[in-house]
Amino acid sequence: MVLAGDHTAWSRPDAVTLKDRTYEHQAQPMSGAKPVTVGQGYSTIAWIPDESGSWALPLLHERITSFDNPITKAAAQLKLVCQHLPQRPISLWDAEYGCASFVKQTADVAADKLMRLRSNRVLYGAPPPYTGFGRPRVHGEKFKLNDSTTWPTPNQMMQVNHPKLGLLCLRLWTHLHFQQSAKHLMSVIQVERTEIGERTNSKPFWLVWVGEQNKSLCSIWHQYLRRFAVDHWYRFIKQRLHWTLPHFSTPEQSERWSDLMPLLSWQLWLAKDGIKDCPLPWQKPCQNLSPGRVANAFATVLARIGTPASNPKPRGKSSGWSPGRPRKQRTRYPIVKKTFTKPKKVSKNTA
Template identity: 65%
Template sequence: MLTRNAYSLADLSLSAVFRRKWPSIYEALQDSRPQQQKLMQLYIKQMPTQSRPLLAGDHTAWSRPDAVTLQERTIEHNSATVPGNKPITIGQGYSTIAWIPEDSGSWALPLRHERISSWENPIQKATWQLQQVCEHLPTRPISVWDSEYGCAPFVLKTANIRADILVRLRSNLCLWGAPPPYSGKGRPRKHGEKFKLNEPSTWSQATQSIKLNHSKLGRVKVSLWSNLHFRKTATRPMSLIRVERLNEQGNLRVSKPNGTKKSRNPCGLSSLQLFL
C-alpha cells in the first residue's frame, strides 16, 4: 500500500516499512517452491515465433569443499585448480538450458536451471531438460552444447527430441564414415573408413567447402563432411563442420578455433558438429 511502483519483490523490499529487507525475500522464495514447469512455460511465451530459437545448454560446477554438512555433494570437474593438482572439486553440479535472443552480447533467459543429483549425470539431466523445453516450443530450435556432450550417449538419448543439435567435439575423438554397399556375403558392415579428428591423413574428401571474409575473424574457411557417426551410433549419421582462420595468403593462421577455451586441437579442427 505504501509502495506505489512495486513491480517486483526487490522494489517491495526497499520500502521504508519493510524492515526485514533482503533476507526475508530469499526466505520467502525458498519456502514458496515455485512451479518450475509453469515458470518455463511463462518464459517461452515471451519468445518471438518469427524465427527458430537458439538454445544453449551447459553443466556448471559449484565448488563447496568446506561445506561438509551440505547434502548431495558430488565430485565435479573444476578447471580453475592449482597447477599440478587434478581438475576436480567437491560441490554441486547444475544443468542449465537458456534461450539466447541476441547475436551479440551476454544476455540470456534461463528456461531450466536445476541441480544434478548424485544419481544423475549431466547428459541425462540435459537430455531431460531439452525434452521438456522442446515440448512447449512452437518451432524446432537449434541447441548448442559444449564438448562434454559431444559423445555417443548424448546422440542416442536425444534421437527422438524435436531439435537440431550443434555440439563441440574434442580433437582426440574418432568418427566413422558410411559403410560401403553390401557385397551380398556375410553380415552387412555398419562402419566405413575411420575419421580421426587429430589425424588429417584419415580425413575423406570434404562434401563442401567455402571461404568467406568475417567482420571479426577475417578470412575464414568452412568445410563440411556428411554421413559420419560414432562407433555406437551407426544409425544416427551426422555432419561435421571444420572452421579455419586463414591469413591473406590463404594459409592457416590460428591453430584452434577462436574462443574455444576447452578445445585442444593442433590441427585447427573445430569442435562444431550439426546433427541432422
C-alpha cells in the same frame, strides 16, 4: 529460436554435513592444478535472445543429483523445453555433449543440435555395400579429427571473411556417425583460421550438426558463437547475484535459492528497455545494456515500485541457547563418487 545448454559446479569442499556432494569439474586458475572440486552440479538450458552480447535467459536451472549425470540431465531438460515451444529450435552444446550418448538420448527430440567436438574424436563413414558374405558392416572408414590422412574429400568447402576472426576456411563432411550410434547420421564441420598478417594458424575448430539439412554452412557454424552467452550467465550469477555465496545446510535449501537466479535474470531482461543507464565513474555510457549494467541501475526501478516487505524490526538481544537443552552433532555425509565401468570385451576362441 536458439537454445544453449551447459552445466556448472557449486563448490562446497568444506561442507562435510551437506548431503549428496559429488566430484565436479571446475576450471582452476593455476596451471597444472586438477580441474576438480567437491560440491553439487547444476544443469542449465537457456534461451539466447540476441545475435550477440551476454544475455542468456534460463528456462531450466536444476541440480544434478548423484544418481544422474550431465548428459542425461541435459537430454531430459531439452525434451521438456521443446514440448512447449511453437517451433523447432537450434540447441548449442559444448564438447562434453558431443558424444554418442547425448545423440542417442536426444534422437526423438524436435530440435536441431550443434555441438563442439574434441580434436581426438574418431568418427566413421557410411559402410560399403553388402558383398553377400558374412555379417553386413556397420561402420565405414575411420574419420580421425587429428589425422588429416583419414579425411575424404569434403562435400562442401568455402571461405568466409569474419570481421573479428579474420579469414576462415569451412569444410563440411556428411553421413558420419559415432561408433556407439551408427544409426544416427551427422554432419561434421571444420572451422580453420588461416594466417592473416602476423597472426599464426590456430588449431581447427570442430563442430557436429544433427538436424535438418536445409541450412547453409555459413549460417550453421556462426550460430555456435552464441553459445558462450551461457558462460557469461554463470559468471554473472556467481559474481553479481552471489549465487554460490550462501552456505546452506541441505540440498533442498540450495535448490530453492538456485530457483531465484532465473527469476532475477528474467526481471532484469524485462526492465532492460525501460531503464536508464547509470554507469559507474570509471564506466563509459552504452546503449545496449548488459545484465551487469541493468543490475547497477535496477535500484531506480525498486525506488519507484516499492517493496512488499515490511519495515525491518530492531534486532534486540538474543536469549541464546537454553540452559540444559541437549546439543546434537550434525550428521556427516561422505562424498558420493560416480563410477563408470566399461563392459568387458568377450574374447573369441580361434581354436
